[in-house]
Amino acid sequence: xxxxxxxxxxxxxxxxxxxxxxxxxxxxxxxxxxxxxxxxxxxxxxxxxxxxxxxxxxxxxxxxxxxxxxxxxxxxxxxxxxxxxxxxxxxxxxxxxxxxxxxxxxxxxxxxxxxxxxxxxxxxxxxxxxxxxxxxxxxxxxxxxxxxxxxxxxxxxxxxxxxxxxxxxxxxxxxxxxxxxxxxxxxxxxxxxxxxxxxxxxxxxxxxxxxxxxxxxxxxxxxxxxxxxxxxxxxxxxxxxxxxxxxxxxxxxxxxxxxxxxxxxxxxxxxxxxxxxxxxxxxxxxxxxxxxxxxxxxxxxxxxxxxxxxxxxxxxxxxxxxxxxxxxxxxxxxxxxxxxxxxxxxxxxxxxxxxxxxxxxxxxxxxxxxxxxxxxxxxxxxxxxxxxxxxxxxxxxxxxxxxxxxxxxxxxxxxxxxxxxxxxxxxxxxxxxxxxxxxxxxxxxxxxxxxxxxxxxxxxxxxxxxxxxxxxxxxxxxxxxxxxxxxxxxxxxxxxxxxxxxxxxxxxxxxxxxxxxxxxxxxxxxxxxxxxxxxxxxxxxxxxxxxxxxxxxxxxxxxxxxxxxxxxxxxxxxxxxxxxxxxxxxxxxxxxxxxxxxxxxxxxxxxxxxxxxxxxxxxxxxxxxxxxxxxxxxxxxxxxxxxxxxxxxxx
Numbered sequence: 001x002x003x004x005x006x007x008x009x010x011x012x013x014x015x016x017x018x019x020x021x022x023x024x025x026x027x028x029x030x031x032x033x034x035x036x037x038x039x040x041x042x043x044x045x046x047x048x049x050x051x052x053x054x055x056x057x058x059x060x061x062x063x064x065x066x067x068x069x070x071x072x073x074x075x076x077x078x079x080x081x082x083x084x085x086x087x088x089x090x091x092x093x094x095x096x097x098x099x100x101x102x103x104x105x106x107x108x109x110x111x112x113x114x115x116x117x118x119x120x121x122x123x124x125x126x127x128x129x130x131x132x133x134x135x136x137x138x139x140x141x142x143x144x145x146x147x148x149x150x151x152x153x154x155x156x157x158x159x160x161x162x163x164x165x166x167x168x169x170x171x172x173x174x175x176x177x178x179x180x181x182x183x184x185x186x187x188x189x190x191x192x193x194x195x196x197x198x199x200x201x202x203x204x205x206x207x208x209x210x211x212x213x214x215x216x217x218x219x220x221x222x223x224x225x226x227x228x229x230x231x232x233x234x235x236x237x238x239x240x241x242x243x244x245x246x247x248x249x250x251x252x253x254x255x256x257x258x259x260x261x262x263x264x265x266x267x268x269x270x271x272x273x274x275x276x277x278x279x280x281x282x283x284x285x286x287x288x289x290x291x292x293x294x295x296x297x298x299x300x301x302x303x304x305x306x307x308x309x310x311x312x313x314x315x316x317x318x319x320x321x322x323x324x325x326x327x328x329x330x331x332x333x334x335x336x337x338x339x340x341x342x343x344x345x346x347x348x349x350x351x352x353x354x355x356x357x358x359x360x361x362x363x364x365x366x367x368x369x370x371x372x373x374x375x376x377x378x379x380x381x382x383x384x385x386x387x388x389x390x391x392x393x394x395x396x397x398x399x400x401x402x403x404x405x406x407x408x409x410x411x412x413x414x415x416x417x418x419x420x421x422x423x424x425x426x427x428x429x430x431x432x433x434x435x436x437x438x439x440x441x442x443x444x445x446x447x448x449x450x451x452x453x454x455x456x457x458x459x460x461x462x463x464x465x466x467x468x469x470x471x472x473x474x475x476x477x478x479x480x481x482x483x484x485x486x487x488x489x490x491x492x493x494x495x496x497x498x499x500x501x502x503x504x505x506x507x508x509x510x511x512x513x514x515x516x517x518x519x520x521x522x523x524x525x526x527x528x529x530x531x532x533x534x535x536x537x538x539x540x541x542x543x544x545x546x547x548x549x550x551x552x553x554x555x556x557x558x559x560x561x562x563x564x565x566x567x568x569x570x571x572x573x574x575x576x577x578x579x580x581x582x583x584x585x586x587x588x589x590x591x592x593x594x595x596x597x598x599x600x601x602x603x604x605x606x607x608x609x610x611x612x613x614x615x616x617x618x619x620x621x622x623x624x625x626x627x628x629x630x631x632x633x634x635x636x637x638x639x640x641x642x643x644x645x646x647x648x649x650x651x
Contacts, residue, residue, distance in 0.1 A: 006095035010083050013091075013130040017078030024075060033073055034063030036110055036117035036143075046144045053106050056116055056138045057170050058129055065110055065119040077126045095127045103128060106137040113145065113156055114172050134207070135170075151176050166194045171206055171226035178230055185233045205241035212249045216257060223263045231259050235369050255372035258389035262536060268387040270535035271600040273397075273542065292521055293328065297321070297513075298353035300334045300345055302360045309488075313507050314359045314382070320510025321517060329517060338629065341366035349374050355520065357513065358382065361633045367391045378525060380516070383634060385427045385604050387536045394512060395428065397542035398476065399435035399603065401505030401550045403578035404567045405490045406439025408503045408552070409471050410447055411560050412492055413440075418449050419464035419472040424627055425453070425617050426634035430606040435578045436473060437610045443563070451615025455627035465493065476505045489551075501553040503564065511546045512539070540600060543571045579603070584611045607636045 024031035061077065072087050074080055081087045097103070107121025116138065118125055128136050144160070145153050154176040162179040163169070173179055180190055186202070188194075194202075209232070210225040217223070232253060244252070253260075262268035305312040318331050332351065336344035341363045345356055349370065354377060358367050361383035371379045371390035384395040409418050418440055422433055437449045450469065452460035464472050473490040489504030516539075519525055541547045552564045570576030582594040585608040592598070607617065623631055 005099060006092045007083060009095050009127075009130060010079065010088060010092050013078045013126065014080070014083070016076065016130070017074035017080045020074040020076045020078060021080060031075055032071060033075055033077060034115075034117070035067050036063060036065045036112060037067070039063070039112065039117075040143070044146045046146045048110075049142045049144060051111075051140050051142050053137055053139050054167075054169065055135045056107075056109070056140070057135050057172075058125075058133060060114060060169065060172065061109070061116045061118065061125055061129075061136070063115070063117045064122060065117045073122060073126060077122070077129050079126060091123050091126065094123050095130075098127050098131075103136075106139050108139050110141050110143050111169075112143040113152065114159065114169070114174075116140070155179075165192060166202075167199060168194075168202070170203060170210075171229065172224045173226045173230065174224065175227075178227075182226075182230065182233075185230075186238055201242075205238065208244075208246075208249065209241055209253075212246070212253050215250060216253055219261075221261060221264050223260055227263055228253070228260050231256055231263065234365070235372060252372075255375070256368075256390065259387075259536075262387055262389050265535065267601070268389075268536055269385060269538050269601075271604075272537060272539045273600060274544070291523070295329050295354050295517060295520060296352045297329055297331045297355045297357065297517065298334055298345075298348035298351075299331060300336055300341065300348065300356060300358045300363065302336060302338060302341070302363065304335065311359065314357075314509050317507075317509025317511075317513050320508075321513040324510075324514050325517060328521070336363075338362050342369050345370045345379075346373075349377055353377060355517070356380065362629050364388075364391075364393075364633060378520065384538060384540065385634070386538065389536045392537045392539065394516075394539035394541075396507060396512075396548040397540055397603075398428065398505055398548060399432040399578065400542045400571045401476075401548055402432040402473075403435040403439040404550045404564055404571070405473060405503045405505065406436035406449075407443045407567060408439075408556070408560055408564055409436070409473060409490050410440035410442065410444030411563065412502055412556075413444055413447055413471040415468065415470065416447050417467070417469045418444075418447055419460070419467075419469040420449050420451050420613075420615075421460045421464075421472065421474045422451060422453050423475055424455050424623075424630055424634075425636055426631060427604045427636060430609070430617065430636060431579075431603045433613065434583075434606065434610045437612045438578050438581065438583070441610075441612055447612070449613045451609070451613050453618055455623050455631075456618055457624065465497075470494070471502070476507075500555075502556065503550055503552050506549050506551050508547055508549060512541065515545070540604075543568065544574070585609060586611050586613065605636065 021031040072079065072081050079088065079091055083089075083092065094103070103124050105121075105124070107124055108119045109116045109121070110119065111117075121138070125136060145156065147153065147157065152174060155174050155178065158176060158179045159173070162183070165183075171182065173182065183190055183192065206225070206229065209229055213225045213228045235256065236252060241249070299314065299318050301311045301314065303311045305315045315333075318333070321329060322331055332348065332353070334344050334348050341358070342365075345358070345366055348356060356367070356370065356377060356379045358379070358381045361381065364381050364383055364386060367379045367381045368388055368390055370377065375390070379391040381391055381393050382395065383393045386393045420433060420436060422429060433451060440447050440449055450464065450467070452458070452463060454460060454475065461472060461474060470493050471490070472493065475488060490502045492500045492502060494500070543549065550564065550568060552561055554561075556564070567576060577597065579592065579598045580594070580596075581592065583590075583592040585591050587608075588611070589608070591608065609615070609617065617636070620628065620631060620635065620637065
């Protein structure tokens, strides 16, 4: 290779540098490499740790240690000075040396929060970057931030542990909990130290994935290849990367690209709390694409309706859909287990299903796989707070009904204690418990609500009776037909053990299914009524939609019946908000001064209990094994749970 080849390369690099510089100036951004001294500012540093010579991914080299010659480089480390300058001559000579013998001397740099700042070797970085070299060897000193609650700092400390195990900088993740999940996805124990073979196997497959990510990322999303990989691993085993053809890998990543895009959003979920616009016809869309006149709708259940009140309620909803939609809809029921949910849904698609309603949360993974493989099929899962754009989820604001039953329980209680049996510590459940307690406080300010859980060992109802508690709120009756029993609703027990029902929330899933199907016929699926949907859509409808109601026992005192009707109407028209009051939690923390309007996100993610409650939220390890699957998917602490481990290494 000659000096002229190196000079030609400099000319190419100079154009790249000038283009980058000018684009940054137009956008009002810094056009030069970042400077570590400026980045740190007055931020406290815990320590500096020499970690020796490592292979540094080029895209993570972002700046210099000090200002020095920063104006000689654009932010992409391409040159800005003319080739005739001393700088230009040195760059060209170094490039010629690289073409002849290669660049072998490691650069010297600092690493802070996963990004590298060069002390010596700027031109070496520049030359190798101009040839798109993926990495460079560097003698690195790590600058460690002071520990804190900042999620980025928490994630960085997790990275440092991961680096001790793997010796890798290549897979960069910026959210807490991701590195333990990566270890689990690879079939490795949390503290497993990687062998050289495991490291090389991972790098080979990861770089193939990274290349696919780069090809697809024309939008220049602020997503690292590692973060995109974590989204991909939710649907595919890591071992598939080694054998996938390039086009197959690109297709598999493109199928979940909407979920990758959501990683850039601080709030990736759009919660639909109203159903008022679902059946308005979107004529522009219909005229452009043709109106749907018939739909094949599949209902996938994990439990038989004769054995599960939950499934029975959804089956009543399906029957309602058949009745109101007539010949325009064909519904088919499919039974599955959690293990074969994907195969059953795939069969539904092969049978012609255009819409799939999967009625239990743990089927979410199978729903995502089906949506990725069959984007033309509309897939919905009965769950809550799921950040996946390929599917939609649905649930109800059951806490509205719980507020009414709490008020009735408080009015009917003859002692100062009321029992509450909760099912699982999942998203939305804590809001229901608190709403019930606030309802009790409305009619019986001095009463205490004792909380027990059916997902723990023991018999909560029997324990309440032994404690002399006569008013008990047990599991909600799922179906719309009355079947009062010890297992269902809020009831009162007399001294001889006779049960008198009081009230129970009821689901009317048929009204939800009808509204969603009508929205598809009206051409509103893509726009959710009137607005585009670029986030994951979670339907969370309340009493105003008719999807949730409260059944009041007809033999209640007339005044109590009237109270229940007034509260119902207030919740439907929005004049009553159960949480628009002064609320203090069990630890004495003021959660609302009476003016705060809780957002849907705040209600879903509640992890505290009102001070009128006696009891606590169980941890994952305390749960019965049968309850842990649901809690892992929807638990209030699901993001803090340790990842499940595979039996064998996937590397």
